[in-house]
Amino acid sequence: DAGVIQSPRHEVTEMGQEVxxxxxxxxxxxxxxxxxxxxxxxxxLLIYFNNNVPIDDxxxxxxxxxxxxxxxxxxxxxxxxSEPRDSAVYFCASSxxxxxGEQYFGPGTRLTVT
Amino acid sequence: RKExxxxxxxxxxPEGATVAFNCTYSNSASQSFFxxxxxxxxxxxxxxxxxxxxxxxxxxxxxxxRASQYISLLIRDSKLSDSATYLCVVPYPMRFGAGTRLTVKP
Numbered sequence: 001d002a003g004v005i006q007s008p009r010h011e012v013t014e015m016g017q018e019v020x021x022x023x024x025x026x027x028x029x030x031x032x033x034x035x036x037x038x039x040x041x042x043x044x045l046l047i048y049f050n051n052n053v054p055i056d057d058x059x060x061x062x063x064x065x066x067x068x069x070x071x072x073x074x075x076x077x078x079x080x081x082s083e084p085r086d087s088a089v090y091f092c093a094s095s096x097x098x099x100x101g102e103q104y105f106g107p108g109t110r111l112t113v114t
Numbered sequence: 115r116k117e118x119x120x121x122x123x124x125x126x127x128p129e130g131a132t133v134a135f136n137c138t139y140s141n142s143a144s145q146s147f148f149x150x151x152x153x154x155x156x157x158x159x160x161x162x163x164x165x166x167x168x169x170x171x172x173x174x175x176x177x178x179x180r181a182s183q184y185i186s187l188l189i190r191d192s193k194l195s196d197s198a199t200y201l202c203v204v205p206y207p208m209r210f211g212a213g214t215r216l217t218v219k220p
Contacts, residue, residue: 033208042210042211042212042213043158043201043210044210045207045208045209045210048207048208056207058207059207091157091158099163100205100206101146101147101148101163101203101205101206101208102148102160102163103160103208104160105157105158105159106157107156107157108157
């Protein structure tokens with residue numbers, strides 16, 4: 001069975017541009033999480049969904065960030081406009097309802113904003 | 115006090131050694147805890163879940179001390195392949211520690 005799929009794997013963009021990151025969770029999983037990882041701040045939870053509904057977005061840094069989950073098999077994280085400080089690795093993870101802490105991570109998207 | 119604090123490391127140990135990491139947490143309401151490992155430039159992967167006082171899986175043992183609010187991870191007979199960063203996780207929401215880097219040397 002396929003794991004969590006993320007695209008693109010690498011993204012290089014200029015400051016001010018819109019960036020869209022995509023995630024396909026494992027089929028049957030009820031929870032979907034978006035994380036950001038940097039050397040300075042470590043791994044941070046940005047937002048998570050349960051059954052496609054956003055539950056906690058308190059980790060979203062500011063209004064430039066938005067996330068959607070239109071159906072059970074797809075989610076996007078959008079940054080508009082992007083800034084150099086957004087450069088990081090963005091991970092998507094999914095889990096079953098019975099064990100939201102037992103998550104399966106995708107390979108991540110390495111974002112560089114110049 | 116940070117929500118989740120880990121031994122900063124790095125830990126450099128020889129093959130076959132026993133090594134232990136500690137993690138302290140501030141949310142006394144947490145009922146479950148997790149250890150993830152992350153290899154360099156890879157995604158985190160679940161290593162162990164801790165729902166009661168502890169858990170053991172082969173060479174790995176996780177213990178929970180609720181009174182002192184810390185969890186530990188013990189690795190026995192360490193292998194070269196154990197070299198990674200170990201992340202302590204306390205829900206909810208998911209709070210990851212900064213990680214402890216382990217290098218096992220021949």
